[in-house]
Amino acid sequence: MCIGVLKAPTTFLETTVIEAGQNPEQVTRILFQDFPAWMLVSFYVVAFCAIAVFLYGCYAQVRKYARGRSLSKDGLWSGIKRMIEALLTHRTLRRRDAEAGRNHALIFFGFVLLFIGTSTITLEYDILEPLTGLKFWYGSFYLWFSLILDIAGTGFVIGLLYMMYRRKWLALPKLDYRRPDRDPSDPDYARDWYRLEDWLFLWALVLLGVTGFLLEAARLVWLQNDPTVWDYRWWSPVGAIVAYGYKAVGLTSAGAGDLRIGLWWFHGLLALTFIAVIPYTKAKHIVTAMASLALRDAKPAAHLPDADLTAKKVGADSITDFTWKQLLNFDACTKCGRCHEACPANATGFPLSPRDLILTLRELSNATLEGISMPPQDRLAAIGDGVNQVRPETLWSCRTCAACVEICPVGIEHVPVIVEMRRALVDASEMEPSLQKALQNIHNKGNSLGENKRKRTAWTKKLDFEIKDARKEAVDVLWFVGDFASFDPRYQRVSQAFARILRHAGVDFGILYEAEMNAGNDVRRVGEEGLFQHLAESNIETLQECDFKRIVTTDPHSYNTIRNEYPDFEGVYEIEHASAMIQRMLANGQIALKKKLGSRVTYHDPCHLGRLNKGFDPPRESIRMLGADLVEMERSRDNSFCCGAGGGRIWIPDPTDKEKPSENRVREAARIDGLEVLVVNCPKCMNMFEDARKSTGNEDNFRVMELIELVEECMALGDEAGPDAGGAPAGASPGDASPAAQGA
């Protein structure tokens, strides 16, 4: 098919680029000209050996993946489309390292074009011509081909040289392989062989590119007396320049002929060796990265995989407990270090680097699953203290903030891997006593704080009106309050403010009172899948009994699991985060502002609202509508730095001898000149930052406030001596089942 397409322009251009009197068929690149038979035969023998080694390697990789757990993947076609889009735009590679992305694009597109070029030669010379006599690789098609490949090769070499410069001189911390989860005395502390592999990979490719040009030039000098070659030298400009260089140092045609043979073999053997080792080395990312990108989940961290609780085993503590897709993910890692840099645990000295976790599992899988037969079960253990094993403290360091998943250019999904391993730890009861206590509290009392169910609504007693009981009467909006928003004394003030705002805005809302249980988001992320499913089912059972149109919550964690995970348990609801509702009510005037903020504020994206559910804009727009001067922190939006409370870490106290993620974040905020308020949008972030503000000595510098509190401040509700004294609630639409009717 491509021949037909290519033939047409060839004929058309024949007249324009081929000199009169020359046979276009003569204008082509010589391949094996002047090769003795033995040389030709040895080349084919070596080539077939290389391909055989390559194919066996591919087979061994596929066999390795097949040893993982089965998994059926839907949406493969749209995944492939997304992968192609990612490849063509290099979007994932350019993020947060534009220079590396651009140069990778040079290498990638250079490689692809050179590969297509070489394949075209093989297609004609070894397949089409012997079989059908068809020839197309000559004349102007060849000349254009030659020019394009010269440009591609130039880009390829430039890209590779930049990568060498980057590794050697930029000293990027993310390319430092020293591991936070190992001590310098551990044998796998820095994995020095990775560095060797990196350099071999770069040198091999650079030499391939450079010898290609040298060879091209040698050919030109050798055949300088053949007008079908020399006349067209500028169609391979790099080759031509080098050829003039050769001539300048006195290389003769005969000398160039000898040089050509030597370079031909060097270049050819290097290329074939490269092909042969692709499945066994870093080079395999060419294939695995593409596959990994195509297999990406839509919501890898927001919606965790279900676990069959009736199965013999839950979670992953052995390498064969991972799915084939996860084993493939492990192979896709290129050690680019973007996750390593983004991880809040790593940034604050916890023994976790998402990169090293993935590489540890890769090493384990390569060491155990690549052989012809399977090793004994005990060698497959993935959790432990040994080489190629992940330590439990590494797994417990994770905040499931998904910064790693989000930035990974090749679509590796770290969070589900970590949670699967945590499931195995929980099943074996390997966890911090404080976490065990929290889980027991949730099991016994439905909340992590161990408070009595009846106290869940204690915060409502300070309101001078009563909130509807959604279990008893129909409401428009069901407010799922969540544990911290109900019990945390600081956040109770926010819950009260939100109740007053809703009431003033004339929203018909209710809560579940003591029937509400912990939504289970963090319970699932801790790895207690049984308890999560119990909580989801219990809450859904309660919700099914209620009459409401949609759910709102101030808690991004509850929001995430209800939105993304409850549908698996037949709990399909329209749910929105309070910030989105506030933004809407500010925009349509349902919330009437009496004053504007003039203060300088910054906004912290909660992971579960921002990265996991893309709720970046409504809170910002709300803050702007309040009239505040919003200054962004260095790390914001998708690069927001977790407060440290996610993934159940709110139940495991951070050690006091290290900087806490929350302290790191508060210090970042404090670097903003004249900052007055750090605005948060999550009960857990509030809890973390209120502490961190004190422990970092910023207590007198700025306040930590919820968006909701700022809204209430601008509504000036406090100035009215209670909403009832202030007459009809502002913004209450007539005919609305106004909550004011049930005022105290």
Next chain:
Amino acid sequence: MKILVPVKQIGVVDEDFELRGDGKDVDPDFLNFEANEWDDYSYEAALQIMEAADGVEVVPVTVGPDDAEDVLRRCLAKGGERGIRVWDDALEDASPAAIVQVLAKVVEKEQPDMVFTGTLSSDRSYAQTGVGLAAALGWPHAAVITGIEWKPGDPKATLLRELEGGLVEQLSVNCPVVLTIQLGINTPRYASLRGVKQAKEKPVEDLSLADLGLSGDDLAAAGGSFRVRRMYKPETGQAELIEGTPAEQAARLVEIINELKGAA
């Protein structure tokens, strides 16, 4: 080789509660039922012995109504293959002495080699069941144990007890023996909800008093060395945080002292 572990469901009192009509106990409406914390440790101690040797069976037993079965399920989620629950309406408000009679019959039936109980149950804090059971069986006993060195077949167990002033007492005791286990002897494992669900498949033998050859009269005869006369909440004192300059604080302190003097 068998270890019997009596466990108990306890009532935890709400922050706001009311007393029962007769004033002798808390109204059960205000109780949350949970497993007794000490029993987590005694059960864990038994499981660790089970896991360290072959052919050891651990059997949890409880005396309590239907919903006390949860406590057994939570034990079985951690280990063990079967449980025993004894109940009879006559056991409502049973004294420790009566419970001891019941457990002694269970021991007679099960013939365990060891019995591990918690040192006490946090709702009543009598700390009588374990030692009473040993007396009823005529077995030796040791209380408030913080360390056990024993494996199946050993004629004697070496035990540790923590005393005041940071002292540790090491003692050896002849087996079979009843041990009452103290908090902190080990780290009890977590019973995952998956484990609890799977434990629902494990058999729990429900026994009545008659099944054990006991009657309500036997329990009455066992009686007890005491009876509850009434339960009440004593009036709590008042605390006040004195603020202000040292002089103001001193003035307020004098005021309070004078007030209290006057009241006395």
